[in-house]
Amino acid sequence: MERTKVLIVGGGFAGVECARGLERGLKSGEAEVALVTPASYELYLPLLPQVAAGVLTPQSVAPPLRRLLHKTTIVPGMVIGIDPHDRACVIELISGEVVKRHYDHLVLTPGSVTRSLDIPGLDEQARGMKTLAEAAYVRDHVIAQLDLAAASSDEADRAQRLQFVVVGGGYAGTETVACLQRLTNAAAKRYPRLDPSLIKWHLLDIAPKLMPELGERLGRRAQQILRERGTDVSLGVSVAKVDEDKITLTDNRVLPSRTLIWTAGVAASPLIGILDAETIKGRLVVHSDLTVPGHPGVYALGDAAAVPDLTKTEGAVCAPTAQHAARQGRHMARNLLATLRGEPRTPYRHKDLGLVVDLGGTDAVARPLGYELSGLPAQFVARGYHLMALRSVTAKARTVANWTLNAVTGDDFLRTGFLSRRPATLQDMEATDAYLTPERARELTR
Structure with a gap:
């Protein structure tokens, strides 16, 4: 008997946490899980400014997926088209080859891109x-x-x-x-x-x-x-x-x-635009159990989805934050397991842990669980939260070592010459022009 196919699109917080939850919860032979992502790592976005400043090395904020996932098939590429009628995705592999992959359950977590405006x-x-x-x-x-x-x-x-x-x-x-x-x-x-x-x-x-x-x-x-x-x-x-x-x-x-x-600001991945489904400000409308209305077997979460925020007034949606994406990923795994076993899905509901802002050195502001902090106490909370959120022991150790080294020796000013002879546009860096039209996606999935 052929196993149920679960295809996760996106290797960010939501996608990786969903895959990790399925790995922990699935019984042997119950389902086959694949994750499509062009990157070989899970990027911890909140610490990118410290990478730009040289406080942290790139390896500290980008634990390899093969350290995090052990039973999931990692497909190195981008989903550039979706045909929900045929239950298939068009994938452009990093080699340039275009393939199609069928699914029984599709979990969309393509994340977001930098929001651009019509400014000359x-x-x-x-x-x-x-x-x-x-x-x-x-x-x-x-x-x-x-x-x-x-x-x-x-x-x-x-x-x-x-x-x-x-x-x-x-x-x-x-x-x-x-x-x-x-x-x-x-x-x-x-x-x-x-x-x-x-x-x-x-x-x-x-x-x-x-x-x-x-x-x-x-x-x-x-x-x-x-x-x-x-x-x-x-x-x-x-x-x-x-x-x-x-x-x-x-x-x-x-x-x-x-x-x-x-x-x-950010905008939902352009992949969302090729799916014939309702959106709110570019984010897919979903039910509180993370299902996409009118598309059986399709789910969406993270930055690409307008997930109802049940802790606020009617009509409110969850902010596109790492905290929500990771929690929604874990909840999605539980709901998928329930679906596979004929049990009812549950709505996503969260308790806000608060916000942290690391301003470098001993400066920070934080609001954990509603308490307002600044200075060293806030810095302690901010860095403690980041360490808790990093998903591998190696990444945690590297981060602590980098923070300690920077505190003791100060900054360095290495310039590698990366892309020094060509402009690095938002479109080039974030591959926003790679996606197909819905019609072309259906052609390739036939």
Whole structure:
């Protein structure tokens, strides 16, 4: 008798936790589980800013999937098309070969990509902070600007290279600017020809408050820490136009700069757009048990799904956070096991553990279980939470070792030259142009 086929799309928090839960719960021969992902690791996104700053090595935040999953078949590629009528997916393997794979149960966890807006020059000039490659590129780019400024005798060119702009006042943007400014401040001491006062960081957000989810007091405290370090925090303003050597803001200011790091929100993976299903702001509408209405055997969770938040008012959906994705993945595994055994599925419901923001050094703000913390206590909670969330002992050990080494010896300023001779666009880094139309997907699955 042929085993039931479970196909999981995406190797992020939701997909990996679902696969791990199935591995623990499935009986021998009960089902065959496969996970499709172009990467060979599970990326721990919350610590990417520390990779960009060189505090952590890439291996610390990217435990290999083959360390985490032992019974799941890992398919190295991207699902670029879905035909729910034939219950098949079109997969482009990393070798370039296109294959199709049938399923009985399809779990969609393709995650999200950096949200882009219709701003002149944004797609060509902005750099993201969503992938390991983007973090590595941003680090190289920032250090390169210091090197180029030190080598330049042109004052205008030097000013452009020493101004850095981060857009997005959420966790990703705030932690990115905090970590990278510490790096450039430390690096400036090693450049005799550079005046440290010329290095300027800007954090922009169209919202009136920085990280409003933290609450009024902690949001103000985070903003105060950044400003004390010299970051210019501008709220209620965004980018109107981006050129190679300057950035025009919506309040008509023009910042001479060659660095725009874009962290202004995320959008569901483009894969969601090729599935003929209802969406909310690009995220798949799902029931509270994570099933997709009108598509038997299809489930969605994580950043790509608008999962009802049963702890809030009617109509609320869960935020696209790592905490929700991991919990939904574990819940999905339990619901799949129940489905395979003819038992009822249960709705996803969570208890919020709170929020943590690591600002580097001894600075942090946190709100665990509703308690407001800042400084060293918040840093202890933030780093403890990250260690708890990392999914391999090796990754935890590397992270602790990196934090300790950085605290004792300080920052380093290695530039590898990664993609130094070509632009690293959001589309290239996040492969947002790889997906098929629904019609083409059906053609290939026939």
